[in-house]
Amino acid sequence: MQAGNITKFAHLSQFRDLKDFNNNVEQWMIDIKEEFTKSELIALKRLIRFSAKVPGICNAKIQTIVAATHDGTMGISRSTFERMLRKAKTLGLIEIHNTSKRGYQAHNVYVFIPYPVKEVVQSENIDVPIKANNPSKSINLLNNKRIGDRVAILDHTYVSNRVPQRFIELVKCFFDDAKIIEEYYRMYHISTYHLNAYDSDDLLDIGLDSFRQMIRALKRNKVRKNPYAYYYGVFQRKLDKLYYELIV
Structure with a gap:
Protein backbone atom coordinates (compact mmCIF):
# COMPACT_ATOMS: atom_id res chain seq x y z
CA MET A 1 0.00 0.00 0.00
CA ILE A 113 -12.92 -2.42 13.46
CA PRO A 114 -16.65 -2.12 14.28
CA TYR A 115 -17.83 -3.75 17.48
CA PRO A 116 -18.93 -7.30 16.57
CA VAL A 117 -22.69 -7.73 16.49
CA LYS A 118 -23.77 -11.04 17.90
CA GLU A 119 -26.41 -12.35 15.55
CA VAL A 120 -29.18 -14.43 17.03
CA VAL A 121 -29.75 -17.48 14.89
CA GLN A 122 -33.45 -18.13 14.71
CA SER A 123 -34.69 -21.61 14.04
CA GLU A 124 -37.07 -22.05 11.18
CA ASN A 125 -40.67 -21.73 12.25
CA ILE A 126 -42.98 -24.51 11.21
CA ASP A 127 -46.58 -23.47 11.03
CA VAL A 128 -48.82 -26.08 12.63
CA PRO A 129 -52.04 -26.46 10.66
CA ILE A 130 -55.03 -25.06 12.52
CA LYS A 131 -58.07 -27.25 12.28
CA ALA A 132 -61.12 -25.29 11.33
CA ASN A 133 -64.18 -25.76 9.25
CA ASN A 134 -63.61 -22.44 7.53
CA PRO A 135 -60.26 -22.38 5.59
CA SER A 136 -60.27 -18.58 5.33
CA LYS A 137 -60.55 -18.36 9.12
CA SER A 138 -57.45 -20.57 9.45
CA ILE A 139 -55.49 -18.30 7.11
CA ASN A 140 -56.56 -15.22 9.08
CA LEU A 141 -55.43 -16.82 12.33
CA LEU A 142 -52.03 -17.63 10.84
CA ASN A 143 -51.65 -14.11 9.45
CA ASN A 144 -52.58 -12.59 12.81
CA LYS A 145 -49.98 -14.78 14.51
CA ARG A 146 -47.27 -13.65 12.10
CA ILE A 147 -48.20 -9.99 12.60
CA GLY A 148 -48.15 -10.51 16.36
CA ASP A 149 -44.67 -12.03 16.14
CA ARG A 150 -43.41 -9.04 14.17
CA VAL A 151 -44.71 -6.42 16.61
CA ALA A 152 -43.81 -8.36 19.75
CA ILE A 153 -40.51 -6.47 19.91
CA LEU A 154 -40.46 -2.80 18.91
CA ASP A 155 -37.03 -1.30 18.30
CA HIS A 156 -35.61 1.97 19.67
CA THR A 157 -37.50 4.09 17.13
CA TYR A 158 -40.67 3.42 19.15
CA VAL A 159 -39.26 4.76 22.42
CA SER A 160 -41.24 7.57 24.06
CA ASN A 161 -40.14 11.14 23.34
CA ARG A 162 -39.59 11.74 27.05
CA VAL A 163 -36.46 9.54 26.98
CA PRO A 164 -33.31 11.61 26.20
CA GLN A 165 -31.70 10.76 22.88
CA ARG A 166 -28.30 10.17 24.51
CA PHE A 167 -29.88 7.57 26.77
CA ILE A 168 -31.49 5.82 23.79
CA GLU A 169 -28.27 5.87 21.75
CA LEU A 170 -26.33 4.04 24.45
CA VAL A 171 -28.91 1.49 25.59
CA LYS A 172 -29.97 0.53 22.05
CA CYS A 173 -26.42 -0.67 21.37
CA PHE A 174 -27.11 -3.55 23.74
CA PHE A 175 -30.92 -3.76 23.88
CA ASP A 176 -32.65 -2.53 20.73
CA ASP A 177 -36.05 -2.94 22.33
CA ALA A 178 -38.28 0.03 23.18
CA LYS A 179 -39.75 -1.70 26.24
CA ILE A 180 -36.33 -2.46 27.73
CA ILE A 181 -34.97 1.02 26.99
CA GLU A 182 -37.98 2.64 28.67
CA GLU A 183 -37.68 0.37 31.71
CA TYR A 184 -34.05 1.38 32.26
CA TYR A 185 -35.07 5.01 31.85
CA ARG A 186 -37.83 4.49 34.41
CA MET A 187 -35.14 3.43 36.92
CA TYR A 188 -33.21 6.56 35.98
CA HIS A 189 -36.25 8.83 36.33
CA ILE A 190 -37.22 7.38 39.72
CA SER A 191 -33.74 8.27 40.96
CA THR A 192 -33.55 11.80 39.57
CA TYR A 193 -37.00 13.40 39.25
CA HIS A 194 -36.64 15.12 42.65
CA LEU A 195 -33.03 16.27 42.17
CA ASN A 196 -33.83 19.70 40.79
CA ALA A 197 -30.73 21.29 42.32
CA TYR A 198 -28.40 19.28 40.09
CA ASP A 199 -27.50 19.93 36.47
CA SER A 200 -29.55 17.62 34.24
CA ASP A 201 -26.60 16.90 31.93
CA ASP A 202 -24.42 15.91 34.89
CA LEU A 203 -27.12 13.55 36.13
CA LEU A 204 -27.48 12.02 32.67
CA ASP A 205 -23.71 11.49 32.44
CA ILE A 206 -23.80 9.63 35.76
CA GLY A 207 -26.81 7.61 34.62
CA LEU A 208 -25.06 6.55 31.41
CA ASP A 209 -21.86 5.68 33.26
CA SER A 210 -23.93 3.55 35.66
CA PHE A 211 -25.44 1.72 32.69
CA ARG A 212 -21.99 0.98 31.29
CA GLN A 213 -20.94 -0.40 34.67
CA MET A 214 -24.03 -2.61 34.71
CA ILE A 215 -23.19 -3.92 31.22
CA ARG A 216 -19.66 -4.80 32.34
CA ALA A 217 -21.13 -6.70 35.27
CA LEU A 218 -23.56 -8.52 32.98
CA LYS A 219 -20.75 -9.62 30.69
CA ARG A 220 -18.84 -10.98 33.68
CA ASN A 221 -21.92 -12.80 35.00
CA LYS A 222 -21.92 -10.71 38.17
CA VAL A 223 -25.60 -9.77 37.88
CA ARG A 224 -27.35 -12.63 39.63
CA LYS A 225 -30.93 -11.36 39.63
CA ASN A 226 -32.71 -8.38 38.09
CA PRO A 227 -30.45 -6.23 35.84
CA TYR A 228 -32.83 -3.27 36.23
CA ALA A 229 -32.42 -3.41 39.99
CA TYR A 230 -28.66 -3.76 39.58
CA TYR A 231 -28.59 -0.63 37.41
CA TYR A 232 -30.73 1.22 39.94
CA GLY A 233 -28.35 0.23 42.75
CA VAL A 234 -25.23 1.32 40.86
CA PHE A 235 -26.86 4.63 39.96
CA GLN A 236 -27.95 5.26 43.55
CA ARG A 237 -24.43 4.69 44.86
CA LYS A 238 -23.00 7.12 42.32
CA LEU A 239 -25.62 9.74 43.23
CA ASP A 240 -24.80 9.29 46.92
CA LYS A 241 -21.12 9.83 46.12
CA LEU A 242 -22.00 13.01 44.20
CA TYR A 243 -24.03 14.30 47.14
CA TYR A 244 -21.24 13.73 49.67
CA GLU A 245 -18.69 15.37 47.37
CA LEU A 246 -20.86 18.48 47.22
CA ILE A 247 -21.38 18.83 50.97
CA VAL A 248 -17.78 18.21 51.99
Whole structure:
Protein backbone atom coordinates (compact mmCIF):
# COMPACT_ATOMS: atom_id res chain seq x y z
CA MET A 1 0.00 0.00 0.00
CA GLN A 2 1.37 3.39 -1.02
CA ALA A 3 1.70 6.17 1.55
CA GLY A 4 -0.46 9.25 1.12
CA ASN A 5 -2.94 11.74 2.55
CA ILE A 6 -5.56 10.49 5.03
CA THR A 7 -8.32 10.89 2.42
CA LYS A 8 -6.56 8.28 0.29
CA PHE A 9 -7.48 5.67 2.90
CA ALA A 10 -11.12 6.73 3.37
CA HIS A 11 -12.28 3.55 1.64
CA LEU A 12 -10.93 1.56 4.60
CA SER A 13 -13.39 3.20 7.01
CA GLN A 14 -16.15 0.86 8.18
CA PHE A 15 -18.28 3.51 9.91
CA ARG A 16 -21.16 5.64 8.60
CA ASP A 17 -19.95 8.78 10.34
CA LEU A 18 -18.12 10.04 13.42
CA LYS A 19 -21.10 9.35 15.67
CA ASP A 20 -21.22 5.73 14.52
CA PHE A 21 -17.47 5.42 15.16
CA ASN A 22 -17.81 6.85 18.68
CA ASN A 23 -20.72 4.51 19.50
CA ASN A 24 -18.70 1.48 18.41
CA VAL A 25 -15.65 2.61 20.40
CA GLU A 26 -17.86 3.03 23.46
CA GLN A 27 -19.09 -0.55 23.14
CA TRP A 28 -15.54 -1.83 22.67
CA MET A 29 -14.35 0.01 25.76
CA ILE A 30 -16.99 -1.62 27.94
CA ASP A 31 -15.52 -4.99 26.95
CA ILE A 32 -11.79 -4.34 26.80
CA LYS A 33 -10.97 -1.23 28.85
CA GLU A 34 -9.56 -3.23 31.75
CA GLU A 35 -7.12 -5.03 29.43
CA PHE A 36 -5.06 -1.83 29.19
CA THR A 37 -2.92 -0.04 31.75
CA LYS A 38 -3.56 3.61 32.55
CA SER A 39 -0.79 4.79 30.23
CA GLU A 40 -1.93 2.44 27.46
CA LEU A 41 -5.43 3.90 27.72
CA ILE A 42 -3.97 7.38 27.26
CA ALA A 43 -2.28 6.10 24.10
CA LEU A 44 -5.46 4.45 22.83
CA LYS A 45 -7.63 7.50 23.48
CA ARG A 46 -5.14 9.71 21.65
CA LEU A 47 -5.18 7.32 18.69
CA ILE A 48 -8.99 7.50 18.71
CA ARG A 49 -8.83 11.30 18.60
CA PHE A 50 -6.46 11.13 15.63
CA SER A 51 -9.00 8.87 13.88
CA ALA A 52 -11.81 11.43 13.72
CA LYS A 53 -11.21 13.18 10.38
CA VAL A 54 -11.97 9.97 8.50
CA PRO A 55 -13.96 7.97 11.09
CA GLY A 56 -11.91 5.03 12.32
CA ILE A 57 -8.80 5.75 10.22
CA CYS A 58 -5.47 7.20 11.36
CA ASN A 59 -2.28 7.56 9.33
CA ALA A 60 -0.33 9.80 11.71
CA LYS A 61 3.22 8.82 12.60
CA ILE A 62 3.76 7.23 16.00
CA GLN A 63 6.04 10.03 17.16
CA THR A 64 3.35 12.58 16.26
CA ILE A 65 0.72 10.79 18.34
CA VAL A 66 3.11 10.22 21.25
CA ALA A 67 4.14 13.88 21.24
CA ALA A 68 0.48 14.93 21.39
CA THR A 69 0.02 13.04 24.66
CA HIS A 70 2.49 15.40 26.35
CA ASP A 71 0.23 18.42 25.82
CA GLY A 72 -1.22 19.09 29.25
CA THR A 73 -1.01 15.45 30.42
CA MET A 74 1.67 13.22 31.86
CA GLY A 75 2.42 11.82 28.39
CA ILE A 76 3.52 8.36 27.30
CA SER A 77 6.53 6.74 25.68
CA ARG A 78 6.79 5.20 22.23
CA SER A 79 7.15 1.73 23.76
CA THR A 80 3.87 2.24 25.66
CA PHE A 81 2.12 3.22 22.43
CA GLU A 82 3.49 0.18 20.60
CA ARG A 83 2.45 -2.08 23.49
CA MET A 84 -1.06 -0.64 23.27
CA LEU A 85 -1.12 -1.33 19.53
CA ARG A 86 -0.19 -4.98 20.05
CA LYS A 87 -2.98 -5.43 22.60
CA ALA A 88 -5.56 -3.60 20.48
CA LYS A 89 -4.68 -5.71 17.45
CA THR A 90 -4.86 -8.96 19.44
CA LEU A 91 -8.25 -7.97 20.87
CA GLY A 92 -9.59 -7.28 17.37
CA LEU A 93 -10.05 -3.54 17.88
CA ILE A 94 -7.73 -2.41 15.09
CA GLU A 95 -5.95 -3.56 11.96
CA ILE A 96 -2.55 -2.17 11.00
CA HIS A 97 -1.66 -1.62 7.34
CA ASN A 98 1.92 -0.93 6.31
CA THR A 99 2.63 1.64 3.61
CA SER A 100 5.65 2.31 1.47
CA LYS A 101 7.15 5.31 -0.29
CA ARG A 102 9.78 5.04 -3.03
CA GLY A 103 10.43 1.45 -2.05
CA TYR A 104 10.92 2.17 1.64
CA GLN A 105 8.57 1.53 4.55
CA ALA A 106 6.56 4.62 5.47
CA HIS A 107 3.92 5.34 8.11
CA ASN A 108 1.31 2.80 9.21
CA VAL A 109 -2.43 3.15 8.69
CA TYR A 110 -4.52 2.21 11.74
CA VAL A 111 -8.01 0.96 10.93
CA PHE A 112 -10.57 0.55 13.72
CA ILE A 113 -12.92 -2.42 13.46
CA PRO A 114 -16.65 -2.12 14.28
CA TYR A 115 -17.83 -3.75 17.48
CA PRO A 116 -18.93 -7.30 16.57
CA VAL A 117 -22.69 -7.73 16.49
CA LYS A 118 -23.77 -11.04 17.90
CA GLU A 119 -26.41 -12.35 15.55
CA VAL A 120 -29.18 -14.43 17.03
CA VAL A 121 -29.75 -17.48 14.89
CA GLN A 122 -33.45 -18.13 14.71
CA SER A 123 -34.69 -21.61 14.04
CA GLU A 124 -37.07 -22.05 11.18
CA ASN A 125 -40.67 -21.73 12.25
CA ILE A 126 -42.98 -24.51 11.21
CA ASP A 127 -46.58 -23.47 11.03
CA VAL A 128 -48.82 -26.08 12.63
CA PRO A 129 -52.04 -26.46 10.66
CA ILE A 130 -55.03 -25.06 12.52
CA LYS A 131 -58.07 -27.25 12.28
CA ALA A 132 -61.12 -25.29 11.33
CA ASN A 133 -64.18 -25.76 9.25
CA ASN A 134 -63.61 -22.44 7.53
CA PRO A 135 -60.26 -22.38 5.59
CA SER A 136 -60.27 -18.58 5.33
CA LYS A 137 -60.55 -18.36 9.12
CA SER A 138 -57.45 -20.57 9.45
CA ILE A 139 -55.49 -18.30 7.11
CA ASN A 140 -56.56 -15.22 9.08
CA LEU A 141 -55.43 -16.82 12.33
CA LEU A 142 -52.03 -17.63 10.84
CA ASN A 143 -51.65 -14.11 9.45
CA ASN A 144 -52.58 -12.59 12.81
CA LYS A 145 -49.98 -14.78 14.51
CA ARG A 146 -47.27 -13.65 12.10
CA ILE A 147 -48.20 -9.99 12.60
CA GLY A 148 -48.15 -10.51 16.36
CA ASP A 149 -44.67 -12.03 16.14
CA ARG A 150 -43.41 -9.04 14.17
CA VAL A 151 -44.71 -6.42 16.61
CA ALA A 152 -43.81 -8.36 19.75
CA ILE A 153 -40.51 -6.47 19.91
CA LEU A 154 -40.46 -2.80 18.91
CA ASP A 155 -37.03 -1.30 18.30
CA HIS A 156 -35.61 1.97 19.67
CA THR A 157 -37.50 4.09 17.13
CA TYR A 158 -40.67 3.42 19.15
CA VAL A 159 -39.26 4.76 22.42
CA SER A 160 -41.24 7.57 24.06
CA ASN A 161 -40.14 11.14 23.34
CA ARG A 162 -39.59 11.74 27.05
CA VAL A 163 -36.46 9.54 26.98
CA PRO A 164 -33.31 11.61 26.20
CA GLN A 165 -31.70 10.76 22.88
CA ARG A 166 -28.30 10.17 24.51
CA PHE A 167 -29.88 7.57 26.77
CA ILE A 168 -31.49 5.82 23.79
CA GLU A 169 -28.27 5.87 21.75
CA LEU A 170 -26.33 4.04 24.45
CA VAL A 171 -28.91 1.49 25.59
CA LYS A 172 -29.97 0.53 22.05
CA CYS A 173 -26.42 -0.67 21.37
CA PHE A 174 -27.11 -3.55 23.74
CA PHE A 175 -30.92 -3.76 23.88
CA ASP A 176 -32.65 -2.53 20.73
CA ASP A 177 -36.05 -2.94 22.33
CA ALA A 178 -38.28 0.03 23.18
CA LYS A 179 -39.75 -1.70 26.24
CA ILE A 180 -36.33 -2.46 27.73
CA ILE A 181 -34.97 1.02 26.99
CA GLU A 182 -37.98 2.64 28.67
CA GLU A 183 -37.68 0.37 31.71
CA TYR A 184 -34.05 1.38 32.26
CA TYR A 185 -35.07 5.01 31.85
CA ARG A 186 -37.83 4.49 34.41
CA MET A 187 -35.14 3.43 36.92
CA TYR A 188 -33.21 6.56 35.98
CA HIS A 189 -36.25 8.83 36.33
CA ILE A 190 -37.22 7.38 39.72
CA SER A 191 -33.74 8.27 40.96
CA THR A 192 -33.55 11.80 39.57
CA TYR A 193 -37.00 13.40 39.25
CA HIS A 194 -36.64 15.12 42.65
CA LEU A 195 -33.03 16.27 42.17
CA ASN A 196 -33.83 19.70 40.79
CA ALA A 197 -30.73 21.29 42.32
CA TYR A 198 -28.40 19.28 40.09
CA ASP A 199 -27.50 19.93 36.47
CA SER A 200 -29.55 17.62 34.24
CA ASP A 201 -26.60 16.90 31.93
CA ASP A 202 -24.42 15.91 34.89
CA LEU A 203 -27.12 13.55 36.13
CA LEU A 204 -27.48 12.02 32.67
CA ASP A 205 -23.71 11.49 32.44
CA ILE A 206 -23.80 9.63 35.76
CA GLY A 207 -26.81 7.61 34.62
CA LEU A 208 -25.06 6.55 31.41
CA ASP A 209 -21.86 5.68 33.26
CA SER A 210 -23.93 3.55 35.66
CA PHE A 211 -25.44 1.72 32.69
CA ARG A 212 -21.99 0.98 31.29
CA GLN A 213 -20.94 -0.40 34.67
CA MET A 214 -24.03 -2.61 34.71
CA ILE A 215 -23.19 -3.92 31.22
CA ARG A 216 -19.66 -4.80 32.34
CA ALA A 217 -21.13 -6.70 35.27
CA LEU A 218 -23.56 -8.52 32.98
CA LYS A 219 -20.75 -9.62 30.69
CA ARG A 220 -18.84 -10.98 33.68
CA ASN A 221 -21.92 -12.80 35.00
CA LYS A 222 -21.92 -10.71 38.17
CA VAL A 223 -25.60 -9.77 37.88
CA ARG A 224 -27.35 -12.63 39.63
CA LYS A 225 -30.93 -11.36 39.63
CA ASN A 226 -32.71 -8.38 38.09
CA PRO A 227 -30.45 -6.23 35.84
CA TYR A 228 -32.83 -3.27 36.23
CA ALA A 229 -32.42 -3.41 39.99
CA TYR A 230 -28.66 -3.76 39.58
CA TYR A 231 -28.59 -0.63 37.41
CA TYR A 232 -30.73 1.22 39.94
CA GLY A 233 -28.35 0.23 42.75
CA VAL A 234 -25.23 1.32 40.86
CA PHE A 235 -26.86 4.63 39.96
CA GLN A 236 -27.95 5.26 43.55
CA ARG A 237 -24.43 4.69 44.86
CA LYS A 238 -23.00 7.12 42.32
CA LEU A 239 -25.62 9.74 43.23
CA ASP A 240 -24.80 9.29 46.92
CA LYS A 241 -21.12 9.83 46.12
CA LEU A 242 -22.00 13.01 44.20
CA TYR A 243 -24.03 14.30 47.14
CA TYR A 244 -21.24 13.73 49.67
CA GLU A 245 -18.69 15.37 47.37
CA LEU A 246 -20.86 18.48 47.22
CA ILE A 247 -21.38 18.83 50.97
CA VAL A 248 -17.78 18.21 51.99
